[in-house]
Amino acid sequence: MKVIPLILMGCGGVGRQLLQHIVSCRSLHAKQGVHLRVVGVSDSKSLIIASDVKQKELDDNILAEVCRVKSDGSSLSKLTSLGESQVFSNSESRTKVLDIASILGKSTGLALVDCSASSETIGVLKEGVNLGCCVVLANKKPLTSTLEDYDKFVSYPRRIRHESTVGAGLPVISSINRIISSGDPIHRIVGSLSGTLGYVMSEVEDGKPLSQVVKSAKSLGYTEPDPRDDLSGMDVARKALILARLLGKCIDLGSIKIESLYPEEMGPNKMSVEEFLNGGVVRLDNNIEERVKKASLNGNVLRYVCVIEGARCNVGIQELPKNSALGRLRGSDNVLEIYSRCYSQQPLVIQGAGAGNDTTAAGVLADILDIQDLFP
Amino acid sequence: MKVIPLILMGCGGVGRQLLQHIVSCRSLHAKQGVHLRVVGVSDSKSLIIASDVKQKELDDNILAEVCRVKSDGSSLSKLTSLGESQVFSNSESRTKVLDIASILGKSTGLALVDCSASSETIGVLKEGVNLGCCVVLANKKPLTSTLEDYDKFVSYPRRIRHESTVGAGLPVISSINRIISSGDPIHRIVGSLSGTLGYVMSEVEDGKPLSQVVKSAKSLGYTEPDPRDDLSGMDVARKALILARLLGKCIDLGSIKIESLYPEEMGPNKMSVEEFLNGGVVRLDNNIEERVKKASLNGNVLRYVCVIEGARCNVGIQELPKNSALGRLRGSDNVLEIYSRCYSQQPLVIQGAGAGNDTTAAGVLADILDIQDLFP
Structure with missing residues (x-):
């Protein structure tokens, strides 16, 4: 079984739908020989992570509770530790994410999944790329910032996926990438x-x-x-x-x-x-x-x-x-x-x-599945 | 530089166009950090392979000569050894392909690329899969034979690509695969x-x-x-x-x-x-x-x-x-x-x-590029 560890950043409509898709696809993905291991979820105020990121994950009960709290309009900070998990405030969360990236990035290719609409994730995503992480974006901001940032993100072109940044789940980016790589200008x-x-x-x-x-x-x-x-x-x-x-x-x-x-x-x-x-x-x-x-x-x-x-x-x-x-x-x-x-x-x-939480999250999920071959 | 070794089976309109695309995309692919190493080309009568498949390839001059001979309506058997290459007859070619598959399959994931329209490739492709090869098809026959054969080919779903079997280069198969893996029925x-x-x-x-x-x-x-x-x-x-x-x-x-x-x-x-x-x-x-x-x-x-x-x-x-x-x-x-x-x-x-040699070959080429992460 191939395991893809991931941290989800942003837990609004798209992020929550993604978590629900991940849970409901467990048996489908098992048949495909893949398991998505959610090791952390963050919103703008907090980060909740599994207690032992090398082995454990936020289990499906915790993910359901995360979705419930966020649907109610509350922040993840409202959660105290749930099961074997820990909650960190915004000031600590960047360091924590990069700690996890150092531990998992090079060895397993941790996926940093950005479903926020914020520019504030750009810094941590860039550092994550340096640490061997993959980046999966629904958020358009990281790709529409400076050219310098853009070049950083595409420096390992196979490690960045962003289907849902254009046309939600429509196969736009993947199709254009196929055309380009086949030398058809x-x-x-x-x-x-x-x-x-x-x-x-x-x-x-x-x-x-x-x-x-x-x-x-x-x-x-x-x-x-x-x-x-x-x-x-x-x-x-x-x-x-x-x-x-x-x-x-x-x-x-x-x-x-x-x-x-x-x-x-x-x-x-x-x-x-x-x-x-x-x-x-x-x-x-x-x-x-x-x-x-x-x-x-x-x-x-x-x-x-x-x-x-x-x-x-x-x-x-x-x-x-x-x-x-x-x-x-x-x-x-x-x-x-x-x-x-x-x-x-x-x-x-x-x-x-080309819009809607369901289709956007589906595009993100397909991207995550598509990076599986990059993992050992 | 990532190197993808491949053997092309079938050298008609699509196969020749593929070879031309491979050659004309050399610098594009180099920029993407990939090199396609053509180690063999076969038609229904013969097989031409590089002299040392572990290191060498059929160079672009040989590939041009292969295309020229086939465009003239001749068989590859007309070629005597060109540069550092060897030509084998049909009776030997199956064994030769499987020899190469044994040497390269498990270690580098040799791609067997079938641009023929024949049912006769099915046997060697199935054995190739067992030996760790990837299979890239424009040929519909291997996927429309018995269910047993089909199950064999999809037993490692990431190792088989066949965009050009439906709608030539149109992103049909890749899009359907994305939708399926995102759990959208x-x-x-x-x-x-x-x-x-x-x-x-x-x-x-x-x-x-x-x-x-x-x-x-x-x-x-x-x-x-x-x-x-x-x-x-x-x-x-x-x-x-x-x-x-x-x-x-x-x-x-x-x-x-x-x-x-x-x-x-x-x-x-x-x-x-x-x-x-x-x-x-x-x-x-x-x-x-x-x-x-x-x-x-x-x-x-x-x-x-x-x-x-x-x-x-x-x-x-x-x-x-x-x-x-x-x-x-x-x-x-x-x-x-x-x-x-x-x-x-x-x-x-x-x-x-959804037809034409150029678009069909472009779909095959995109598939070949897309298996690069399966290679070490």
């Missing part, structure tokens, strides 16, 4: 990588005013609490940066041309969420309506996409043929078109649900 | 997996007579020399069997319901290719035309698909919504819809060129 990627903006654009295409669509999207739970977090395009830009860097482009977030769907004077520093929803966004309706109509006259539709081609990496609204994979997209699915030597006339298209 | 797969039949069905949808479409497909080089090899559905059935077995279904080719596009009395034993094209196929025009019209009245189109769902594995013509990923398919692209817990309402869709 990718020259263009166009993608609709935000379920929220996909929904918004297909609703305005149907003639609904932007303001109304944004309000429904918010009430359906499709947006962040402040919908401007989606409308700014920053989340799509981070995904575009990850793809562009995967293609070997040495660029930063600052080099990406990002079209925000609202002007600066409606930004979070200038008006509250309520002001934006009740007075701001309605002022944007006419402009979008006109653009939709103009596109329609050309037989096209508007999509909020990322385009990576040559030195260009743009994120924003594009007019696209109604009949293309992107133009046909409805609702909140993600879609990616990849053009390469092998897919030159017609692109390779990958389409499906 | 796949309950339905629907796919159009024959570029030829995809082309035929979209042309008859446009109102062209089947007989005319088959003749143009043949003259465009889209079909096998005898178009009935495509129209029989056997090739699609083999792909369906591979997918069904991947989902854990213990079935044989005989359990698949296969719809042939021509009746038995027009089979290869009953009439020649010329008779079929000039007199036979025209008698099928009316029936297809009527079915197209009937589907159209329901807002549907006809597609030649495989459907795997529960215990069911069918291959044949289906009426599908004009508006589904499969219904929208035009021309020779392949498309696969995967339904699972994570992709329950809207499927995961993978679409793109």
